[in-house]
Amino acid sequence: MSTLPDPDAEFERRASTLLLDVLIRAALVLALAMLCYQVFSPFLSLMTWAVILAVTLYPLHQSVAARLGGRQGWAATLLVLLGIVVVIVPTAALMSSLGDSVQRLIHDVQNNTLKVPPPRASVAQWPLVGERVLAFWTKAHADLPALVQSMQPKIGNLASAALGFVAGIGGGLLKFLASLAIAGIMMAFGDGGARAIRAIFERVQGKSGADLVDLSTATIRAVAKGVLGVAFLQAIIVGICLLIAGIPWAGVLAVIVLVLGIAQVPALIATLPAIAYLWVSGNYGTGAAILYTVLLVVSGMADNVLKPLMLGRGVDAPMPVILLGALGGMAAAGILGMFVGATLLALGYQLFTGWVATSPEAPQVHTGRTE
Known part of the structure; x- marks a missing residue:
C-alpha cells in the first residue's frame, strides 16, 4: 500500500527552501552594498x-x-x-x-x-x-x-x-x-543624468516619483543659492574688504561671517569690531578710516542685495534645521561638510514633511519658511 506525501510537509519544505533562497540573495546584496559603500565612502x-x-x-x-x-x-x-x-x-x-x-x-x-x-x-x-x-x-x-x-x-x-x-x-x-x-x-551630460534620476525615483516611489524629484531639486537649489550661496559670497566680499583695509585676522572674521550668514544673522556683528579697530588702533588716518568704514558697512549688508538676486522666495525649512546640518556636517566632514550637511538635512526635512502631508488624515504641517 503506497503512502501519499503529506501536503503540509511538502508546503513547509518548499516554503523553507524559498525563504532560504531569499535570505541568501538578500545577504549577498547586502554584502555587495556594504563593499560598494566602503569603496565609495572616501568620496x-x-x-x-x-x-x-x-x-x-x-x-x-x-x-x-x-x-x-x-x-x-x-x-x-x-x-x-x-x-x-x-x-x-x-x-x-x-x-x-x-x-x-x-x-x-x-x-x-x-x-x-x-x-x-x-x-x-x-x-x-x-x-x-x-x-x-x-x-x-x-x-x-x-x-x-x-x-x-x-x-x-x-x-x-x-x-x-x-x-x-x-x-x-x-x-x-x-x-x-x-x-x-x-x-x-x-x-x-545633464539631460541623460536627469532622465536616469527621474527613472530611479519613479521605480522606487511609483507615480509620485516625478513629484519627489521636483521637490528635491527645488529644495537643493533653494538652500544652495538662497542660504549657502549668499553666506559664502558675503563671506568672500567681507573678507576681501578686510584684506584691503589691512585688518588683522581677516580670514578668521570671514569664517565667522560665513557661519553667521548660514544662521541668517547679520554680518555686521563681525564687521563692527573691525570698524572699531580702524578708529582705535591709531594706524589709519581719518580719511582712510572713513573710507574703510563705509566699505565694511556696505559689505556687511551685501546679503540684502544678494538674496533677491539669487533667490526670489524663502526657503521651506526652519533655519535651525539648516544651521544644525551645517554644524553637524562640518564636524563630520570638515568645511565641505558644512555645505553638504545643511543641504541634505533641509532636503530630508522637506521629504519627511511632504511624506507626512500625503496622509489624508494628517493635519496641515507648517514648514517654517524663512525669508
Missing part, C-alpha cells in the same frame, strides 16, 4: 557636493549653452573656470591670511613676543564674569609668559587644533575644486 561628501552644485548651476549652464549654440561641454568648462576665478582664488587668499595669522600667533606665544594691552577698569563691571575676566586679563598683560606656562599643555593642544583646522580648510578647498570639476562633467 561621499565630494560627490554629494558635486551633485548639489550640478543641480544648482544647471539652469545657468543651460542658459550659457544656448548662447554657445548648444555646446554643453564648452558651457560646463566655462562655468568651472568662472567658479575657480570667482570663488576659489579669493577663498585661497583668505585661507592663506587665516593660516598666516594662526602661525604668527603661535610663534609670538612660543617666543614671548606677544603683547596684551592693559584692561580697562570697566571690565570689572561686566555681569557674572567681570572680575574673573579682569584678573585673567591683568595677569596676561603683566606676565604673559608665566600665564602661558601655567596653561600648558592646554595651549599646545589648542595650537595643534587651530593648525589642524586651517589644514582642514585647505583640504576642503581642494575638495571643493574637485567637486566643481565633477559638477561640470555632470552638467555636460
Whole structure:
C-alpha cells in the first residue's frame, strides 16, 4: 500500500527552501552594498557636493549653452573656470591670511613676543564674569609668559587644533575644486543624468516619483543659492574688504561671517569690531578710516542685495534645521561638510514633511519658511 506525501510537509519544505533562497540573495546584496559603500565612502561628501552644485548651476549652464549654440561641454568648462576665478582664488587668499595669522600667533606665544594691552577698569563691571575676566586679563598683560606656562599643555593642544583646522580648510578647498570639476562633467551630460534620476525615483516611489524629484531639486537649489550661496559670497566680499583695509585676522572674521550668514544673522556683528579697530588702533588716518568704514558697512549688508538676486522666495525649512546640518556636517566632514550637511538635512526635512502631508488624515504641517 503506497503512502501519499503529506501536503503540509511538502508546503513547509518548499516554503523553507524559498525563504532560504531569499535570505541568501538578500545577504549577498547586502554584502555587495556594504563593499560598494566602503569603496565609495572616501568620496561621499565630494560627490554629494558635486551633485548639489550640478543641480544648482544647471539652469545657468543651460542658459550659457544656448548662447554657445548648444555646446554643453564648452558651457560646463566655462562655468568651472568662472567658479575657480570667482570663488576659489579669493577663498585661497583668505585661507592663506587665516593660516598666516594662526602661525604668527603661535610663534609670538612660543617666543614671548606677544603683547596684551592693559584692561580697562570697566571690565570689572561686566555681569557674572567681570572680575574673573579682569584678573585673567591683568595677569596676561603683566606676565604673559608665566600665564602661558601655567596653561600648558592646554595651549599646545589648542595650537595643534587651530593648525589642524586651517589644514582642514585647505583640504576642503581642494575638495571643493574637485567637486566643481565633477559638477561640470555632470552638467555636460545633464539631460541623460536627469532622465536616469527621474527613472530611479519613479521605480522606487511609483507615480509620485516625478513629484519627489521636483521637490528635491527645488529644495537643493533653494538652500544652495538662497542660504549657502549668499553666506559664502558675503563671506568672500567681507573678507576681501578686510584684506584691503589691512585688518588683522581677516580670514578668521570671514569664517565667522560665513557661519553667521548660514544662521541668517547679520554680518555686521563681525564687521563692527573691525570698524572699531580702524578708529582705535591709531594706524589709519581719518580719511582712510572713513573710507574703510563705509566699505565694511556696505559689505556687511551685501546679503540684502544678494538674496533677491539669487533667490526670489524663502526657503521651506526652519533655519535651525539648516544651521544644525551645517554644524553637524562640518564636524563630520570638515568645511565641505558644512555645505553638504545643511543641504541634505533641509532636503530630508522637506521629504519627511511632504511624506507626512500625503496622509489624508494628517493635519496641515507648517514648514517654517524663512525669508
